[in-house]
Amino acid sequence: MKALSHPLRRRILHRLRVHGPATSTTIGEVLGANTGTTSYHLRQLEKHGFIEEIPERSAGRERWWRRAETPRDVRMPRPDTVAPEDQPVIDELLRVRHAEDMELFSRLPEEYRRDHAWALLSRGFAHMTEEGLAEFFEAYIRLLQEHSHDREDAPPGARPVHIRLFTLPADTD
Template sequence: MEPAVTADPEHLKALSHPLRRRILRHLRGHGTATSTTIAEALGENTGTTSYHLRQLEKYGFIEEIPERSAGRERWWRPTRGPRDVRMPAPEALAPEDRPALAEVLRLGHAEDMALFSRLPEAYERDPDWARLSRGFTHMTREGLAEFFEGYIRLLREHGLAPEEAPPDARPVYIRLFTLTADED
């Protein structure tokens, strides 16, 4: 499966809204929901969540579940499809669209730092679910690209869609980032 690169400026703008990101996380972690159940879970009002759900649908991040929806009650789930969504290189965007990418990256970094701050307590509580590894090595640019693609293959191989997950499966945050160490 080829990775999906989110290079459309409108898609980036849709992802640069904090509440939309919270809604996506909620749907990925808790499964299907309505604007009402999401509003209750996130402490928002239904009108606000309904608007942002429609925006997420417009840009293909979520979809309505027609067989569960009835009348004004619409059920939503994350869009099925490629799970390997990547950000574009800044130079691939027009200069006026780069602030949206910067905001998506800033929000993602803030979310990752919040997750990272939970790690020591989560590891203490249940090290079978809070795994961690720190690595250091030397790689070529090509070797790093191959390593990254291997990591993505492992995620696809071991990851389950919510509807395929057995009862003992749990939603798990997984992060990988690489930085060169020659700037230290």
């Protein structure tokens, strides 16, 4: 989780996920970072298994990187499984991801008008048991995996899309 708490690392991961393999130079140019900084963060992401080098494309000092095979569903650890000294890292990651999601959410009205076929939304409300909510969540994840493709094997016309699901109890507000 600590590796993901750095904003440039998250931007690098996003860039590789959406646009595919790249070098530290090309990533640095696009993200406005120098090659040394980009290389350092790429090595950190590699160390923690988030990305991998593409040896067949790399030559000399030019190293090509791609996202490592990762699940389409990234979950936060349960709070009761996090050591107290690691809780600030989780809190910061939640804060940063919330800010990123709010930026996405702010784009929704414009995207909805511009490209309704791709900017879909729904709001829901239900009474559920804890077990029923857990089953609903797992069914959602199965649907996500069933209808998703990796960038490399996506069919023609496939586009990257942001997908978010969150649930909150409604009786605490």
